[in-house]
Amino acid sequence: MSQTITVEGMSCEHCEQTVEDALEDVSGVESVNVDRDAERATVEGNAETTALVEAVDEAGYEASA
Template sequence: MSQTISVEGMTCEHCEQSVEEALQGVSGVTDVDVDREAERATVDGDADTDALVDAVEDAGYTASA
């Protein structure tokens, strides 16, 4: 299953990498694609949406499902 969440506040490649690493740490995630220009992250796997949003926010960015 694939989910897309909105992510605000990414300004550089390091930001993309930080969000990607945060999402990869969520249980059930199998793949992550982060696009700062589109302000979104696409996540494959069976992770809980709230856990994904929480992980991005814990990394210092604003997220919504």
């Protein structure tokens, strides 16, 4: 299953990597593709959407589903 969440506040490659790392740590995530220009992250797997948003928020960025 693929989910896309909006991620605001990313301004560089390091930001993108931080969000990717945070999402990869969520249970059920199989792969992650983060696009800072589009302000979104696409996640493959069966992770809970709320867990994804929470992980991004805890990493210091604003996420919404």
